[in-house]
Amino acid sequence: MTLPTATPITSLVTGFVGELRAAGVPVSMVETIDAMRALEVIDIGDRAGLKSTLAATLVKAERHLSAFDTAFEVYFALSPTQAADGEAFDPTATPGSGDGGAGGSGDGLEELRRSLLRALMDSDMGAMTQAVGSAVDRLSGFEPGRPVGGTYYLYRTLRRLDIDAIQEMLAELMAEAAGDGGDLEDRLLSEEIAARIEQLREAVRDEIRRRLVEDRGREAVARTVRRPLTEDVDLMHATRTDLEAIEGAIAPLTRKLAARLARRRRLLRRGRLDFRKTVRRSLATGGVPLEPKFKAPRPHRPEVFLLCDISGSMATFARFTLQFTYAMSTQFSKLRSFAFIDTVDEITDFFGPSTDFSGGLARVASEAEVVLHDGHSDYGTALLGFEQRYGKEVTPRSTVIITGDARNNYRPPRDELLADLAARAKAIYWLNPEPRSYWDTGDSVMGRYQRWCDSVHEVRTLRQLEAFVEQLSAPTGGYKGR
Amino acid sequence: MTSAATTTESPAALMHALRGVDYLADPRIAQVAFLAHRLGKPILVEGPAGVGKTELAKALATLWERRLVRLQCYEGLDESRALYEWNYKKQLLRIQADRDHEWNQLEDDIFSESFLLTRPLLEAIRAEEPVVLLIDEIDRVEIETEALLLEVLSDFQVSIPELGTISAASHPFVVLTSNNTRELSEALKRRCLFLHIDYPDPAREQEILLTRVPDLPEKLAKQIAAIVRSIRQMDLKKPPSVSESIDWARTLLALAIEHLDTETVTDTLHVLLKYQSDIERASAELVHQ
Numbered sequence: 001m002t003l004p005t006a007t008p009i010t011s012l013v014t015g016f017v018g019e020l021r022a023a024g025v026p027v028s029m030v031e032t033i034d035a036m037r038a039l040e041v042i043d044i045g046d047r048a049g050l051k052s053t054l055a056a057t058l059v060k061a062e063r064h065l066s067a068f069d070t071a072f073e074v075y076f077a078l079s080p081t082q083a084a085d086g087e088a089f090d091p092t093a094t095p096g097s098g099d100g101g102a103g104g105s106g107d108g109l110e111e112l113r114r115s116l117l118r119a120l121m122d123s124d125m126g127a128m129t130q131a132v133g134s135a136v137d138r139l140s141g142f143e144p145g146r147p148v149g150g151t152y153y154l155y156r157t158l159r160r161l162d163i164d165a166i167q168e169m170l171a172e173l174m175a176e177a178a179g180d181g182g183d184l185e186d187r188l189l190s191e192e193i194a195a196r197i198e199q200l201r202e203a204v205r206d207e208i209r210r211r212l213v214e215d216r217g218r219e220a221v222a223r224t225v226r227r228p229l230t231e232d233v234d235l236m237h238a239t240r241t242d243l244e245a246i247e248g249a250i251a252p253l254t255r256k257l258a259a260r261l262a263r264r265r266r267l268l269r270r271g272r273l274d275f276r277k278t279v280r281r282s283l284a285t286g287g288v289p290l291e292p293k294f295k296a297p298r299p300h301r302p303e304v305f306l307l308c309d310i311s312g313s314m315a316t317f318a319r320f321t322l323q324f325t326y327a328m329s330t331q332f333s334k335l336r337s338f339a340f341i342d343t344v345d346e347i348t349d350f351f352g353p354s355t356d357f358s359g360g361l362a363r364v365a366s367e368a369e370v371v372l373h374d375g376h377s378d379y380g381t382a383l384l385g386f387e388q389r390y391g392k393e394v395t396p397r398s399t400v401i402i403t404g405d406a407r408n409n410y411r412p413p414r415d416e417l418l419a420d421l422a423a424r425a426k427a428i429y430w431l432n433p434e435p436r437s438y439w440d441t442g443d444s445v446m447g448r449y450q451r452w453c454d455s456v457h458e459v460r461t462l463r464q465l466e467a468f469v470e471q472l473s474a475p476t477g478g479y480k481g482r
Numbered sequence: 483m484t485s486a487a488t489t490t491e492s493p494a495a496l497m498h499a500l501r502g503v504d505y506l507a508d509p510r511i512a513q514v515a516f517l518a519h520r521l522g523k524p525i526l527v528e529g530p531a532g533v534g535k536t537e538l539a540k541a542l543a544t545l546w547e548r549r550l551v552r553l554q555c556y557e558g559l560d561e562s563r564a565l566y567e568w569n570y571k572k573q574l575l576r577i578q579a580d581r582d583h584e585w586n587q588l589e590d591d592i593f594s595e596s597f598l599l600t601r602p603l604l605e606a607i608r609a610e611e612p613v614v615l616l617i618d619e620i621d622r623v624e625i626e627t628e629a630l631l632l633e634v635l636s637d638f639q640v641s642i643p644e645l646g647t648i649s650a651a652s653h654p655f656v657v658l659t660s661n662n663t664r665e666l667s668e669a670l671k672r673r674c675l676f677l678h679i680d681y682p683d684p685a686r687e688q689e690i691l692l693t694r695v696p697d698l699p700e701k702l703a704k705q706i707a708a709i710v711r712s713i714r715q716m717d718l719k720k721p722p723s724v725s726e727s728i729d730w731a732r733t734l735l736a737l738a739i740e741h742l743d744t745e746t747v748t749d750t751l752h753v754l755l756k757y758q759s760d761i762e763r764a765s766a767e768l769v770h771q
Binding site for chain 2: 028042059182251358
């Protein structure tokens with residue numbers, strides 16, 4: 001056990017927990033104490049071990065791990081000298097103790113590229129860190145105190161290093177080493193190269209972050225590199241990577257939704273007498289059936305109608321709602337989904353049980369007839385189309401969920417149609433991806449529709465979708481009775 | 483076999499020892515298992531199917547020469563299957579056998595331990611020697627049922643109304659696994675150390691293949707690992723697990739295939755992938771790139 005002094009590491013971990021909380025990762029008091037206890041039994045000089053230890057005690061969900069990684073890199077950064085010399089890691093060393101811009105200045109740029117290339121060829125992480133250290137020294141133009149983000153230095157270094165050229169050279173060298181394989185070999189090789197170049201990028205990013213931490217201190221850097229958690233990413237502005245992470249998190253959520261909708265019905269009714277269970281139970285009381293047992297009513301598969309606006313303004317959100325639709329269709333046998341822009345079409349079959357999501361998405365794009373005129377949302381016409389073609393299938397057992405921003409391009413909203421629907425359906429919920437404060441501004445007619453909905457929710461993030469699911473399960477809250 | 487004391491001296495020693503029982507842990511897995519042992523806390527292992535979550539519990543049991551008590555979770559699991567149940571038939575026979583006895587005496591008698599059927603959780607608690615308790619696929623039980631586990635996990639005890647509280651004779655080492663099909667309760671997660679196991683990188687996968695399929699040529703193992711990684715990056719319903727890549731390696735060995743090209747891969751893809759749509763997609767992507 002190499003605990004230098006108890007206080008520095010304790011306060012460092014406290015600061016680290018604060019940063020995790022600031023990033024949105026829920027860390028309880030008990031977990032913090034667990035982490036402190038764990039630090040007493042491990043060797044905190046082993047940085048990787050320290051990282052796994054803190055991760056195991058503080059983070060309890062996979063989707064929070066990337067936020068954890070980022071914060072860890074800032075709070076427990078190796079100082080540049082430690083990184084280059086492979087010196088023992090001391091987590092409590094104050095940032096700023098390294099001598100920063102030393103070393104490697106004698107090499108020419110060509111020399112530097114060659115040593116990077118060699119490190120990449122051999123996958124030698126030690127050599128790579130060293131070469132990256134001198135690359136950042138020479139190429140980033142790092143100026144202490146200058147208020148620019150880490151990305152600025154990152155792109156500057158990568159551009160001057162000419163990372164594309166390095167990738168090409170690496171490809172040539174590795175192809176030579178591998179000899180002539182078939183198509184398959186080529187594919188595998190290019191993937192391997194991509195992975196190694198990514199390692200290089202990662203190393204440069206880490207190196208720059210180390211210098212920033214040294215320059216500005218942990219808290220300041222942590223604030224700038226903080227990214228929203230998957231559940232807090234704004235769906236309207238999500239990047240592709242964000243969307244992929246979100247898609248991974250949707251499936252568990254829909255399972256919860258299915259369980260909630262089914263359970264509510266289970267709580268509402270009692271089934272018939274279960275003779276077998278009653279007799280069995282009576283054995284505990286000497287054969288006297290004191291306590292009758294009832295069959296739990298079979299949970300009804302709830303009937304759900306899902307209507308999604310998939311117009312251009314909703315592109316990112318539409319992808320998300322369709323993903324939600326797809327995940328729901330695996331949970332509900334009686335789920336019917338519809339897409340609309342200025343008219344409506346049924347898309348249930350595209351996301352059936354034996355389909356995959358990207359295939360379904362392609363079919364929605366090519367086969368669904370959702371545009372009648374100009375491809376701008378027209379909720380009124382879409383509602384009319386729905387009413388005419390599918391309206392009579394909506395019964396008091398049906399839950400209707402509509403997703404869209406209710407921006408009607410100044411066309412007639414025809415909200416009386418929604419009123420009719422509401423009178424027949426069990427419940428109507430509306431999920432709107434716009435912030436509540438934007439509703440009823442410009443061409444948004446949310447208010448006109450809201451009157452007829454059991455509830456309307458702002459769903460801009462996964463967390464808000466989850467809140468909607470939670471609220472559905474609450475015994476009160478928009479339930480109209482059977 | 484090395485004694486439990488030396489294997490848990492340090493994470494590195496534990497990693498090395500696990501290797502001895504054919505479980506290739508990465509440093510992270512070893513570190514968390516080490517911590518769980520030292521702190522006496524359960525491990526919650528999460529990750530995609532077939533990456534060796536259950537295997538970890540089995541390997542630790544083998545390594546420490548402990549009995550493995552397994553509770554397989556499923557929807558509808560209840561107390562009487564997880565904790566304990568009174569043996570009604572035996573109680574009934576007992577009542578009928580002595581009709582003449584005093585009721586009080588009889589009551590004391592039929593609610594004694596000899597009429598108790600122990601289920602995995604109680605069994606793990608009552609074991610004389612410490613056991614490894616594996617609670618498999620915890621995400622399959624309903625969220626309400628999770629509560630059954632909390633008493634066992636944090637206090638290592640079970641309360642039976644008729645008998646009182648039964649405390650652990652020895653602390654079991656608890657491993658819970660989850661495929662993350664639903665969110666687990668905060669209360670449960672707080673009590674556990676969390677370990678996310680993902681697919682191994684190609685180098686580790688190659689090593690796993692060589693350990694599990696000893697006759698496999700090294701070059702083929704390397705190729706398999708690389709192809710499996712490539713397939714996992716595709717957008718599939720169910721990416722191939724480690725156990726499936728082991729199956730694939732065995733198949734290739736049985737077919738005496740020593741070198742993989744596009745054709746042999748697409749011909750044997752059904753071992754690796756379990757959905758027709760996945761097989762079609764993967765072969766299409768492997769053919770034109």
